[in-house]
Amino acid sequence: MPRLPSWAHPLAGGQAQRGLAVRPIRRTPIEAYTSKVQGVPLQGGQGQAVVEGGTATITVGPQGLGVLWYPVQVTVSSSVGALDTSTVAVYLGQISVGTLQGGQSYAGGGDVVALAIQVMAPGQNLIAVWSNATNGSTVYLNVNGTMDAPA
Numbered sequence: 001m002p003r004l005p006s007w008a009h010p011l012a013g014g015q016a017q018r019g020l021a022v023r024p025i026r027r028t029p030i031e032a033y034t035s036k037v038q039g040v041p042l043q044g045g046q047g048q049a050v051v052e053g054g055t056a057t058i059t060v061g062p063q064g065l066g067v068l069w070y071p072v073q074v075t076v077s078s079s080v081g082a083l084d085t086s087t088v089a090v091y092l093g094q095i096s097v098g099t100l101q102g103g104q105s106y107a108g109g110g111d112v113v114a115l116a117i118q119v120m121a122p123g124q125n126l127i128a129v130w131s132n133a134t135n136g137s138t139v140y141l142n143v144n145g146t147m148d149a150p151a
Contacts, residue, residue: 045141050136054133065122066150084108092125108139
């Protein structure tokens with residue numbers, strides 16, 4: 001590793017370094033969030049994956065303290081398009097274990113799947129699993145609905 005000239009070294013205290021100090025980034029305490037924004041369009045509900053071995057899985061869900069999702073439907077599609085003969089099952093589950101099937105589509109290349117889910121909290125995820133998909137293609141998931149978030 002080459003040596004830095006004395007004037008460029010960060011600990012040298014040279015002319016360029018005077019007045020600089022390392023300070024931590026100020027964090028906003030959670031108590032400062034006293035109100036809630038309700039009914040805004042859902043954010044963060046998008047995902048994509050590359051198909052390997054005929055299957056692909058996309059997992060999305062609410063993140064952050066006090067964030068709630070009210071999903072209505074998911075839009076699924078693939079880079080192959082309407083000719084894709086894959087199927088998609090959408091589950092509601094904890095992290096990566098799908099425990100409740102929320103919807104099914106036999107047109108994994110492009111479809112809208114209605115959901116019967118009332119509310120999702122952090123830790124709950126929508127898991128979309130493609131089967132019989134074209135290897136190397138890309139599949140996409142977009143969750144539509146509203147959300148509540150602290151403000």
